[in-house]
Amino acid sequence: MTRPARDVPEPAMSPDPARTVAFQGLPGAYSHLACREVYPDFVVLPCASFEDAFAAVADGRALYGMIPIENSVAGRVADIHRLLPSSGLYIVGEHFQRVRHQLLATPGATIGGLKRLYSHVQALSQCRTLTRELGLEPINVADTAGAAKDVAMRASKEEAAVASALAGEIYGLEVLRSHIEDVIGNTTRFVFMARRPSEPDPAAGPCMTSFIFQVRNVPAALYKAMGGFATNGINMVKLESYMTDNRFTATQFYAEIEGHPAHKPVERAFDELHYFSTKVKVLGVYRQAPDRSDHH
Numbered sequence: 001m002t003r004p005a006r007d008v009p010e011p012a013m014s015p016d017p018a019r020t021v022a023f024q025g026l027p028g029a030y031s032h033l034a035c036r037e038v039y040p041d042f043v044v045l046p047c048a049s050f051e052d053a054f055a056a057v058a059d060g061r062a063l064y065g066m067i068p069i070e071n072s073v074a075g076r077v078a079d080i081h082r083l084l085p086s087s088g089l090y091i092v093g094e095h096f097q098r099v100r101h102q103l104l105a106t107p108g109a110t111i112g113g114l115k116r117l118y119s120h121v122q123a124l125s126q127c128r129t130l131t132r133e134l135g136l137e138p139i140n141v142a143d144t145a146g147a148a149k150d151v152a153m154r155a156s157k158e159e160a161a162v163a164s165a166l167a168g169e170i171y172g173l174e175v176l177r178s179h180i181e182d183v184i185g186n187t188t189r190f191v192f193m194a195r196r197p198s199e200p201d202p203a204a205g206p207c208m209t210s211f212i213f214q215v216r217n218v219p220a221a222l223y224k225a226m227g228g229f230a231t232n233g234i235n236m237v238k239l240e241s242y243m244t245d246n247r248f249t250a251t252q253f254y255a256e257i258e259g260h261p262a263h264k265p266v267e268r269a270f271d272e273l274h275y276f277s278t279k280v281k282v283l284g285v286y287r288q289a290p291d292r293s294d295h296h
Contacts, residue, residue, distance in 0.1 A: 020045050021192070022053045022062035028145035028167030034097040034190045035066045036166070050080065054087040057193055065089065065193040071099070072187045074122045081242055081254045084212075084283055090197040091210050091284025096291055099186040101127055101162050104148055104173040109157040111176050118147040119162035127162050130180045136160070148173055191284070198286050202260035206288045208237075209266065210256045214244075214279040221276050222253075228272025229257065232265035252279075260285060 021038075022045040023031035035044050045062050047053040057065040070076045084091075101123060105114065117124065117136040124131065124138045131138050141147045148167035151159045160176065161167075168175055191210075200207055215221035229236050238256040259266040261282065274280055 016043075017061050018063050019043060020062040021064045021066055022047050022056040023066045024048075024050045024053045025143050026145035026149060028148055028164060028170040029143060030097060030099060030164055030188060031066050031068060031190070032145070033164055033166050034068075034095055034188075037097065038066070038093075038095050038190075038192065039064065050083055054083060054089060054193065057089055057195060058087065060195075063194065064092070066095075066190050067193055068188050069191050070189050071122070072185065072189075073126055073183055076240065081212075081240065082244075084254075085252075085281060087193065089193040089195060091191045091286055092194045092198040093192045093286045094208065094289045094292070095190045095192065096289055096294070097188045097190060099126075099181065099188055100165070100179050101181045101186075102165050102168055102175045103130065103160055103177040103180050104151065104163055104168045104171075105160040105176050106152060106155045106157060107172070107174050109160070109174070109176065113157050114160050114176075115158040117160050117162060118151060120144050120147070123147075123162045126181045126183065126186060129182050130177070145170075197282075197284060200260070200285060200287050202262040206258065206292075207260040207285055208256055208288050209259060209261060209285050210254075210283045212252055212254050212279075212281050212283060213273060213277045214252050215277050218276075225273050225276035228269035232269045234259055234265055234269050258288070 019042050021035045021042045023035055024047050025031050027046055032044055045056055047056055050067065053065045056062045067080060068077045069080050111134060114134060114136055116139055117131055118139045118141050120143050121140045123144050124140065144163040145167045147161040148163040148171045151161040152171035152173055165175060215225050235258040236255060237258060240254045241251050244252045261267060261270060
């Protein structure tokens, strides 16, 4: 049973920040869905921006922040790698969230009567087949949950939104068609952030280590800095570069490896990395998600 969007309450503030998880977006966003799957007993704290979500954790209003870092179809989430180092927070876990887009519309609307389709630009790009099939005009908005909320408030039977089933429940919309994404298996990887680093037992199971570094300005410095991971048999699953300080000569790298710094091979690899780098900062050591192997 659906309820009118005007009856949707504002998100409740938790009396216990130790049981609160913050995310960027409106209620019903895929980040909200990830929060519910990982921390089903926590209160969620929607935030207007990623900076606000980081601040909620740093200020103690939430214990964790659920932050999307990359998508299997769209690639890395813009600006996240720039925000992580300056947030003062640590990555303490990861979660892989399947993205199942729904075609949502106001009660009584029919597929044949639709003319306009609202959603975030990435969500629309992931549903091009349906858009062409139905002859809809795609309209970009800030986020998927916001699209659902706006469609519910306008209550036009000519409008629909691409968003999660949770957004449909929250804003009183009906699902006209399920799983409308072009690529089955579309998945977003989230990391959850905390004020203090986690200290997983290096012998208790597979771990991930996320870190940033800047290499020295010498020939083949990156090649030499990475050599320690190859010679010590460390699997590097991610290496991305981006400019810092608005200068083309200042390149920072974000990397992730399988392993724990307490493992001797990882320790030796980091020794070599430090030798050829001007800056190395570990952003988090954390347990691998149980389903990590399913997404690689």
